[in-house]
Amino acid sequence: MLTYFQATVIGAVQGVTELFPISSLGHSVLVAAWLGGDWKKLVSSGESDTGTPYLAFVVALHVATAVALLGYYWRDWHAIIVGFIITLRTRRLDTVPQRLAWLIVIATIPVGVLGPLLEHPLHALLAAPIYASVFLTLNGVVLIVGEGLRRRNEPSLAEYGRRFALREARGGTLAVETETRRQTDRPLAALGVLDAVGIGFAQVGALLTGFSRAGLTMVGGLWRGLEHEHAAKFAFLLATPAILGAGLLEMPELVGPRTDGIRGPVLVGAIVSGVSSWLAVRFLERYFQTHKLLPFAVYCLVAGSLSIVRFS
Structure with a gap:
């Protein structure tokens, strides 16, 4: 049975590692494996059986993280959703939020198609700690490679962004876009369709236990020269x-009979996950204004290597 203490610890770990580029799924496996005992049994049963209470608990944690992200970026999402609706009527992309809305839609397609097909089979096949250890180590390598790709591709995106800004100015949209928060998103809107597709496929790699969704997506952005x-x-x-x-x-797993008796811990874990996700995104948004991915890469290399030695 899931205890309140376990729910609190796992909720905090998931909320932070889901947004830090160090893999929440990999940590859910490795932390439990390092602790052993009831922790290991709890997680391993949830990874191998799609009908366990632990799966319902994980669903609650993910929903809480998504709600935290929606709350933190609610102004951005309001502009993006409104812009998306306007484009359906006008069939034009006149503003930064409108273009950003379609970039998100395009980049979400790969994981939206492949996720439901591959998520459970891959988790069941690669849920062992040794696989999570290897992929976490490789995640660190990918983060280092991403830093190199950014420096190499920065000039090309800078030129693309200059042309995008010039096109905006000629269309008069820069005069309309006066809100500072939206103006700072112009480099994102300078991405092209192929860029969005590439970043979207990078996100699919997070289906492998140990690779970070946030890390792979960031590397995709750095690959296209983004700050x-x-x-x-x-x-x-x-x-x-x-x-x-x-x-x-x-969601049916969350509201089904398998959560009878653990709904209290599930609720506590979800709250902790949501709060920790909010704090994590607030920290990372400021951190990446002046810092790079290298400290996270070093952490993944060290933690992954030690785990390989421990579980091989």
Whole structure:
């Protein structure tokens, strides 16, 4: 049975690691494996059986994280949703939020199609701690590679952004877009369709236990030359529909009879996860204004390598 203490610890770990580029799923496996005992049994049963109470608990944690992201970026989402609706009527992309809305839609398609097909089979096949250890180590390598890709591709996106700004100015939309928060999103709107598709496929890699959704998406943004803060914001915006959609698909598990007797711990874990996710995105949004992915890469390499030694 899931205890209140377990729910609190797992909720805090999930809420932070879902947004930090260090893999929430990988940590859910490795933390339990390192602790052993009832913790290991709790997680391993949830990974191998799609009808366990633990799966319902994980669903609640993910929904809480998505709600926290929606709350934190509610102004952005309001502008994006309104912009999306307007484009359906006008069939034009005249503003930054309108373009950003379609970039998110396009980038969400790969995980929206492949996620329901591959998520449970991959988790069941690769739920062992040794797989999570290897993929967490590789996640660190990917983060380092992402830093190199950003420096190499920065000039091309800078030129693309200059042309995008010039097109905006000629169309008169810059005069309309006066809100500072939206103006800072212009580098995101400079991404193209192929960029969005590439970043979307990068996000699919998080279906492998140990790879980070936020980390892979950020690397995709850095690959296209985005600054770290813009790559992070796009990663958080893109994660919101993916996490929320996956949670809603599994909602029957959350309200079903298998949660009888543990709804209290599930609720506590969800609250802790939501609060920790809010604090995590607030910290990371400021962190990436001046810092890079390298500290997270080092952590993944060290933690993954030690886990490989421990579980091999």
